Amino acid sequence: MVNSQELFERAKKVIPGGVNSPVRAFKAVNSNPLFISRAKGSKIYDVEETEYIDYVGSWGPMILGHNNEAILKSVEKAICNGLSFGAPVEAEVQIAELITEMVPGIEMVRMVNSGTEAVMSAIRLARGFTKRDKIIKFEGCYHGHSDSMLVKAGSGVLTAGVPDSMGVPKNVAADTLTAIYNDIASVEKLFAENKNEISAVIIEPVAANMGVIAPKEDFLRELSALCKRNGTLLIFDEVITGFRLAKGGAQEYFGVSADIVTYGKIIGGGMPVGAYAGRREIMECVAPVGGVYQAGTLSGNPVAMAAGLAQLEILRSNEQVYKHINAMAKILGDGIELLAQKYNVPANINRVGSLLCVFFAESVVTNYAEAKKSDTVAYAKYFKSMLKKGIYLAPSQFEAMFVSSAHSEDDIKNTLNAIEGTFMEMSK
Numbered sequence: 001m002v003n004s005q006e007l008f009e010r011a012k013k014v015i016p017g018g019v020n021s022p023v024r025a026f027k028a029v030n031s032n033p034l035f036i037s038r039a040k041g042s043k044i045y046d047v048e049e050t051e052y053i054d055y056v057g058s059w060g061p062m063i064l065g066h067n068n069e070a071i072l073k074s075v076e077k078a079i080c081n082g083l084s085f086g087a088p089v090e091a092e093v094q095i096a097e098l099i100t101e102m103v104p105g106i107e108m109v110r111m112v113n114s115g116t117e118a119v120m121s122a123i124r125l126a127r128g129f130t131k132r133d134k135i136i137k138f139e140g141c142y143h144g145h146s147d148s149m150l151v152k153a154g155s156g157v158l159t160a161g162v163p164d165s166m167g168v169p170k171n172v173a174a175d176t177l178t179a180i181y182n183d184i185a186s187v188e189k190l191f192a193e194n195k196n197e198i199s200a201v202i203i204e205p206v207a208a209n210m211g212v213i214a215p216k217e218d219f220l221r222e223l224s225a226l227c228k229r230n231g232t233l234l235i236f237d238e239v240i241t242g243f244r245l246a247k248g249g250a251q252e253y254f255g256v257s258a259d260i261v262t263y264g265k266i267i268g269g270g271m272p273v274g275a276y277a278g279r280r281e282i283m284e285c286v287a288p289v290g291g292v293y294q295a296g297t298l299s300g301n302p303v304a305m306a307a308g309l310a311q312l313e314i315l316r317s318n319e320q321v322y323k324h325i326n327a328m329a330k331i332l333g334d335g336i337e338l339l340a341q342k343y344n345v346p347a348n349i350n351r352v353g354s355l356l357c358v359f360f361a362e363s364v365v366t367n368y369a370e371a372k373k374s375d376t377v378a379y380a381k382y383f384k385s386m387l388k389k390g391i392y393l394a395p396s397q398f399e400a401m402f403v404s405s406a407h408s409e410d411d412i413k414n415t416l417n418a419i420e421g422t423f424m425e426m427s428k
């Protein structure tokens with residue numbers, strides 16, 4: 001039987017760092033990755049057939065658990081008709097119609113192939129629409145790896161301690177201004193210093209790439225008002241929160257609307273899909289109607305659309321999915337909090353809906369600077385102990401735990417038992 005160690009050794013010879021996306025390398029927890037052979041429901045299996053309860057969920061897409069039957073059937077049907085045509089298909093119309101129905105304020109949708117591509121395109125669109133160049137983003141928010149967004153980014157970039165990637169031109173980064181999450185004054189200051197120059201403010205409405213951080217009461221509303229006053233577009237990067245916090249994502253959950261919304265992860269049901277969307281007036285600036293160019297050979301791919309469509313249809317017609325994932329995440333979050341108190345482990349639990357993060361921090365975490373104070377050595381200990389006990393967590397302090405509709409009360413109970421054992425070890 002192959003094992004993860006052997007595969008990783010082979011991988012490192014032919015793939016940079018042995019992985020096709022940095023956070024998978026387990027570097028932040030000083031460990032080596034597991035190679036996965038299959039997954040079903042809430043469980044994931046490595047190549048040695050070890051079973052884990054999975055809280056990574058492919059980094060967000062698997063809101064219905066792994067290998068959902070309805071999604072599989074939809075994909076199987078699509079595959080039989082051909083993998084790609086480079087011409088319009090019915091499923092593209094269906095998914096766009098479905099999204100406009102599910103999400104308040106969205107009138108048009110353009111499909112792309114990843115969250116990175118969605119954000120990159122949304123930013124070009126905002127610049128084209130406003131005829132301005134500058135962008136405001138928030139420290140610790142991750143918006144994919146396009147040049148202008150690799151400035152004080154979160155996720156793997158945060159973990160690796162590389163605030164700016166090599167290879168990003170200085171003049172590109174210069175147009176990306178950074179504000180502090182949950183600090184409206186820091187945004188007001190940038191607006192005052194750059195009058196009539198800001199095309200867009202982009203934000204993760206719930207930050208989920210520096211751990212999980214909720215927006216403070218009224219922060220998003222104030223941000224929206226500030227953008228309106230300045231003729232600036234507000235972009236919600238809902239690559240994680242879209243279709244997860246609610247059918248209508250963060251816009252519905254917080255009752256705040258954005259001008260452009262970006263999607264990825266859940267929207268593809270596990271296939272490589274992204275999208276950007278907004279009201280007609282803005283979206284019609286995109287080619288071939290308008291002058292903002294954006295294209296994709298495999299965009300709206302029929303197999304990918306079949307997966308996304310099946311997943312979104314289930315979410316549209318099953319409100320109990322949201323009730324279930326939020327309830328399970330609450331039991332889990334509350335349980336962890338109690339155990340941290342019981343074993344005197346300095347942990348702060350942040351939770352918004354089905355997104356959770358256990359920060360090994362002494363005090364409450366509301367922004368990037370506070371997140372960075374977390375004890376990453378403690379997280380690594382926690383991670384390794386949990387893995388040994390059959391719980392697969394994100395291999396970094398600065399990522400979310402994703403709860404899916406396949407997580408049962410038993411899964412949560414078993415996870416809390418593992419956490420109790422781990423906290424007991426850690427408190428010694």
Ligand SMILES: *Cc1c(COP(=O)(O)O)cnc(C)c1O
Nearest residue numbers: 114115116142143144239240264
């Ligand atoms: C994952 C993520 C992206 C990038 O999506 P990819 O599909 O990995 O390119 C962008 N924004 C947010 C908020 C994300 O979580």
